[in-house]
């Protein structure tokens with residue numbers, strides 16, 4: 517059972533680079549995403565915002581599958597910068613998980 | 617077993633840090649396309665390839681290797697590859713492209729240089745200092761390595777007193793125009809794609825091509841760099857009857873290429889979707905990014921004819 521980890525959310529915030537707070541959770545991004553991965557990007561961002569670190573770590577493949585094509589961004593009603601947020605998550609995982 | 621993400625990203629980042637490119641190819645191969653063209657070394661205005669077109673045949677060769685080992689036990693061996701790669705350039709051994717692929721990439725760059733000359737643009741080239749822009753490592757989130765690399769690049773531009781950069785592909789254009797200023801603090805470099813330069817110069821074709829073709833927009837040009845009209849203007853002037861596929865312009869569908877280094881099969885599926893859309897409007901497709909070109913070509917398997925925009929433009933604007 518995945519647990520909320522407030523420290524994770526805090527740690528992500530401390531970089532000042534992840535910002536999906538404006539997300540309305542409308543699902544447009546996932547509907548248009550050419551990768552067709554259920555998690556991308558809406559659910560993934562929810563997990564990060566809620567601090568469900570286990571879920572993020574279980575889904576590393578989805579984080580790196582994003583094409584950074586920004587088709588979701590041009591369709592997003594809340595102007596969430598999806599590609600930059602995904603890039604930040606990669607940066608975070610590279611550092612914290614893969615020690616790159 | 618899928619390809620191990622951390623080790624694959626690690627190899628590419630190690631290469632950029634130690635060998636100045638994600639897939640290190642000899643500097644003389646990067647600059648080989650310019651042999652015999654008599655381009656001046658350096659100058660205030662330079663044609664900067666960022667090695668992207670030259671790199672793509674090597675990326676393709678590596679991907680062929682990855683596709684073979686993806687989902688096999690061999691994928692697990694990549695972690696040893698990363699260790700060995702720190703000592704010897706092992707990725708260069710895995711990625712040996714055939715000469716024909718390198719020649720066709722080089723030809724695209726020659727075409728671009730010819731087009732700029734024909735439009736009266738005075739430009740130089742950096743030869744062995746034409747460093748990679750860091751685009752792939754940046755996309756993979758290897759930001760620390762990319763930051764250090766951009767400082768190296770800034771040093772090169774300073775050494776040659778470069779003021780204006782003409783780029784040849786969307787990934788390099790995006791890196792230099794939208795990413796590089798924030799990373800290096802250098803905001804006075806003027807960066808333009810050669811397509812923008814040709815339109816600004818009012819390039820005039822010498823002959824009409826009189827053919828029909830579909831246009832595949834690059835995601836970065838269309839959604840980040842606002843290079844949307846230039847390719848259309850140049851092709852229409854050249855007498856190309858342009859066909860727009862479903863999802864075009866700002867809403868273009870990605871070729872899948874960016875997933876290639878980690879998920880080759882997924883990349884191919886995405887490219888196949890795009891090929892289906894393109895096929896519906898024309899049997900001839902124009903691309904403007906080396907990654908789109910190879911990825912769509914692979915998925916099309918010869919069903920449609922795909923060619924870089926520079927080929928069409930050189931035939932219309934330089935020959936005849």
Ligand code: SF4
Pocket residue numbers: 538539540541542543544545546558588591592593594595596598
């Ligand atoms: S389209 Fe934008 S607002 Fe809607 S779920 Fe996606 S990120 Fe959130």
Ligand code: SF4
Pocket residue numbers: 545548549550551556557581582583584585586587588589598599
């Ligand atoms: S940027 Fe990523 S999440 Fe958004 S549409 Fe493209 S592949 Fe999907």
